[in-house]
Amino acid sequence: MRTTVGEFIIRRLKEMGIEHIIGVPGDFNLSFIEQINEAENIEFVGACNELNAAYAADGYGRQSGVGALLTTYGVGELSALNGIAGARAEHVPMVSLAGSPPLYSTEYRWNLHHSLADGDFENMLESILPFTGAAVRITPMNVVEELDRALHICLREKRPVHIQIPSDITHLEIEAPDEALDTTLPTSDAERLEAATARVLERIAEAKKPVFLFDQDTDRHGFTEKFRTLVDKLQIPYSQLTSGKGVLSERDGLFLGSYNGKASAPGVQKIVESADLLFTTNPRFIEVNSGSFTHHLPAEAIVNFGDQHVNVGGEFFVGINTLELLDALIDRTKTSRKKKKEEFVYDEWEIDAEAPLTHARMWPRFIRFLEDDDTVIAEAGTSHIGLTPERLPKGARYINSPIWGAIGFTLPALLGSMLANRDRRHVLFIGDGSFQLTAQELSTILREDLKPIIVLVNNKGYTIERYILGMEEKYNDIADWQYAKLPQVFVPDTTMVSYQARTEGELEDALSKIQTSDAGAFLEVHLDAMDAPAGLKAFGPMTADFDFGPRGPRNP
Structure with missing residues (x-):
């Protein structure tokens, strides 16, 4: 189908579920903003500055699955970089778009505003690339290939991606595919999926003291509801890192409290570290969620679920869509006969009306x-x-x-x-x-x-x-x-x-x-x-x- 570069980008964003693009206007992105304003079911929302816009796009992504940011070249991109890096650190999918100088001016290395006036138009991309899954400048010739590649990386790897859009190409026509963006993950290697399922089921059958330990990747990779089903079926107790707070209900009787090394909730460190089967979801320990690195997980007991692999006590199964693995485990596990524990109840509470707040x-x-x-x-x-x-x-x-x-x-x-x-x-x-x-x-x-x-x-x-x-x-x-x-x-x-x-x-x-x-x-x-x-x-x-x-x- 024939469409313009800007319309193609907007269509792809909408196919990802994005309804708001948050950013700050600048001369290099105004032509694209005009196209956003003309489009249906998507809106540009102006923020007060680019850093705030990046934080807002991060918050949008945590609520909806992916966020979108729009800045302008140089001053805008770098102002937003702290927020982009935060999304990378926290595994939040974000599409960062930046209007950039006209394509001819970059090819001929003109000295322009918002640059270092030295003809170098690669330095911004090079600065941003380490904090993203991909950083590219699109052209009418590469936009279909490069945009779709970047968006797939964003969704698959749960990383921000950065796309520079030259200001003189947004209204140029291109030939774009009719098909919508495929946002699903590739399917598993059938033999590896079956082998991994069988091995995890063996460990479940053998375990006497199993525990789930959740971190933020449980949410980022869409595992939450499937793990909730497994917890309910198997009646296995669970904990969380403080960086994974609230992923599963904290008021279920099976919830142990937060694990944080020696700073864990009372009794939690002993239970987690003595488990003979410990399900994890790519926990990332830093000083603030490990009790200053006083965590000691039993390596031989760990079954770790990544987004594209599972590690069963040091045996790695790759080529796996972990969502499919979780579905297989749900289908092939029996509901526990153990009675579910009591739900959470509050302690008594009385107000001391004159007491200062503490x-x-x-x-x-x-x-x-x-x-x-x-x-x-x-x-x-x-x-x-x-x-x-x-x-x-x-x-x-x-x-x-x-x-x-x-x-x-x-x-x-x-x-x-x-x-x-x-x-x-x-x-x-x-x-x-x-x-x-x-x-x-x-x-x-x-x-x-x-x-x-x-x-x-x-x-x-x-x-x-x-x-x-x-x-x-x-x-x-x-x-x-x-x-x-x-x-x-x-x-x-x-x-x-x-x-x-x-x-x-x-x-x-x-x-x-x-x-x-x-x-x-x-x-x-x-x-x-x-x-x-x-x-x-x-x-x-x-x-x-x-x-x-x-x-x-x-x-x-």
Whole structure:
């Protein structure tokens, strides 16, 4: 079929399920934006800057399966690179598009704005390539081949890909295939699939102390529902890395708690490390999810599910579509006769109305506020650590950046996630320091008439850094904004309602009003600057020991 380059790109994005492209206009991408505006069932959403746009595309991808970003050459691409790298680290599929200089100008090496004025137009692609699965510049001659190749890599490998679109080619006609983009994974080698299935079934039959241990790749590769079925059939207990929080229900009686080396939930380390069959999903241990590398998984007991292979105690089966393997295991396992354990129930809770807010009391109260099927977004640092020991409601989706850990990620990620699913209630927990990095994206959230619940933890600075080093040093302080007034500053007629709480009684009153309102909410909670969740108080000194060595500085 005959179509233009831009129309072909848009069609492919829609075939991937993308309905929003988030970005910032620039002269090299305006021709493409015009085509997006003319297309049906897809929309360009402008963000305040390229970094925020990349974070938002990441959040969109976590909610819908793949996100899309649009920037302009050089200044835009590099501004977004931190967010692109975060998607790579967290295994989030993202299609990063960048308008680039006209094709003739790059071929003749003209000195242009947004470049180094040295005729080099490869340096941007070379800078971005290490953080993506592919980085290409398309032309009318290669767009069909290169675009489809990049998109398949994005979906198959769960990585961002970067595609430069010269500004003078978007309206040129090409011959494009009639067929839609095939987004399915290749099927397995039949013999390897059968051999792997039989071997895993043997291990299940032999096991006396089996355990599932989940990490974020369980979600990224679409394994979650299939593992949920296996857990229900086999009645095998399960744990999670803190980087895989909330992948499966944390309120099922089979849930053990989080595994984090010596910093695991009580009793979990012993159960996981003594398992004679340990199912894993490509766990990636870094210092923050391994108790500073105090994890010791029993290698001979591990059955590890990658996306295209399985490792059974050191025996590798490759050429496998793991989704097919999980289906085969579900079909060929018997339902356990063991009685399912009791579901989670809350402890008794009483409010001390005059008591000032503390982390020890606040996070257990917030977990009672959350509802089934909420999307819960927690900023790296205090919010994530505060929520880690709390058990999320059924069906809750948890968004966090535990590996890349760039503060400020979550406010734009909230924007992207809500664009992908407006009907799902979203609750964001973010610290004041993180909020100040990307605060302007609140204006986009309000402009798009989204109605999240935003909880801003105001403790006058970088609490996580204080507990690592510089507890009372000025470098960990920040300006104390009047945060609760910002919704009205950004959009004077906003329907978002602001609340503030300094005591348990004020918090209770605010949560009660928020719970019964359809409006968006901005709740600022005030805590002492030296207060922190128990996990953070332990994490800080442990991090100082790891970072600074035996002769380095420490908090008094």
